[in-house]
Amino acid sequence: MTTVTIKDIAKKLNLSPATVSLSLNGRPGVNAQTRESVLSLAQELNYNGNIGENKTFKRKVQKNFGNIGFLVYKRYGRVITDSEFFTSLISSVELAARTKNYTILLTYCIGDKEINNTIKLLKNSNLVGLLILGTELSEEDAELFYNLNLPIVILDCDILGCKFDTVTIHNEDGIFRGMKYLYDQGHREIGYLHSSFSIRNFEQRRIGYENCLEKFCLEREKQKIFMVEPTIEGTCLNICELVKKGVKFPSAIIADNDLIAIGAMKAFSQCGIKIPDEISIIGFDDIPMTSIIEPQLTSIHVSCESLGDLAIKQLLERKINAKAVPQKISVSTSLNIRSSVKKF
Numbered sequence: 001m002t003t004v005t006i007k008d009i010a011k012k013l014n015l016s017p018a019t020v021s022l023s024l025n026g027r028p029g030v031n032a033q034t035r036e037s038v039l040s041l042a043q044e045l046n047y048n049g050n051i052g053e054n055k056t057f058k059r060k061v062q063k064n065f066g067n068i069g070f071l072v073y074k075r076y077g078r079v080i081t082d083s084e085f086f087t088s089l090i091s092s093v094e095l096a097a098r099t100k101n102y103t104i105l106l107t108y109c110i111g112d113k114e115i116n117n118t119i120k121l122l123k124n125s126n127l128v129g130l131l132i133l134g135t136e137l138s139e140e141d142a143e144l145f146y147n148l149n150l151p152i153v154i155l156d157c158d159i160l161g162c163k164f165d166t167v168t169i170h171n172e173d174g175i176f177r178g179m180k181y182l183y184d185q186g187h188r189e190i191g192y193l194h195s196s197f198s199i200r201n202f203e204q205r206r207i208g209y210e211n212c213l214e215k216f217c218l219e220r221e222k223q224k225i226f227m228v229e230p231t232i233e234g235t236c237l238n239i240c241e242l243v244k245k246g247v248k249f250p251s252a253i254i255a256d257n258d259l260i261a262i263g264a265m266k267a268f269s270q271c272g273i274k275i276p277d278e279i280s281i282i283g284f285d286d287i288p289m290t291s292i293i294e295p296q297l298t299s300i301h302v303s304c305e306s307l308g309d310l311a312i313k314q315l316l317e318r319k320i321n322a323k324a325v326p327q328k329i330s331v332s333t334s335l336n337i338r339s340s341v342k343k344f
Contacts, residue, residue, distance in 0.1 A: 006020045037320055068131060169307070189251050191249060194226065209225075261297055282340070296339050
């Protein structure tokens with residue numbers, strides 16, 4: 001492993017080695033902002049130095065470097081819920097911040113009518129940076145944060161034309177993995193359960209589904225997109241209504257997320273339709289509940305740990321270099337195969 005030196009830190013921050021040494025040793029002659037930048041980067045790079053230099057540095061990295069705001073924005077409140085996925089994502093962000101010696105200040109904004117007051121609160125909170133859980137954030141909402149003089153990273157939403165850094169799920173990659181698995185299992189009629197509440201993630205997943213129909217040369221007229229409410233009970237009710245109307249379902253379906261998939265499984269069970277014997281199902285997010293229900297749900301796995309770690313890392317990089325080109329980072333997925341899919 002490469003050893004990080006004072007010269008390495010100095011080069012990255014465009015400072016002299018002497019300034020970096022003064023900062024690490026807590027000596028006078030360095031302003032507070034420069035000292036904080038040096039300590040933050042030294043910690044991020046796992047700088048060890050020699051024993052003489054490192055005594056002060058070790059003491060300093062134990063203290064809190066500041067507060068990072070984490071705004072959970074709920075436009076609908078129908079997608080961001082106290083579900084296992086979002087609980088895990090928030091915990092991952094808090095852990096990633098804590099390992100860097102920052103404290104997360106969690107704030108909720110429910111509905112776009114609260115957003116102006118929330119921004120005023122954030123301005124007065126003495127934050128070193130701001131993460132926004134943007135799952136339900138729109139392009140117009142994001143623009144309201146442009147005048148907030150803070151490093152900002154948007155998590156879980158790839159907003160088009162946005163000047164902020166974003167860390168998101170590679171949604172089309174996930175849908176491709178699910179569609180390919182169904183195709184390899186012999187399914188040629190594959191439906192899609194799509195949320196009636198539109199968010200960027202779900203739209204990207206639907207587009208991924210439609211692109212896969214073309215990629216795998218599947219006849220579009222035999223495929224169906226079913227609109228459902230993005231909750232377990234809402235989807236269950238919607239699917240039961242479709243069954244009562246005599247709607248013919250394809251041999252397999254993929255859902256926008258696990259809650260929708262689980263709601264569909266509940267509905268099919270109530271209607272006497274066996275999974276996977278009569279219909280196969282794949283979810284998205286791979287929440288813990290997928291391995292508890294019966295049959296266990298095959299799901300596209302999303303690493304919340306990676307999302308949280310990358311979001312904090314990118315925010316701290318933005319803090320050091322405010323003028324860098326905005327980064328659009330997407331985290332790949334994997335498929336966790338269980339028993340809800342049958343070879344056709």
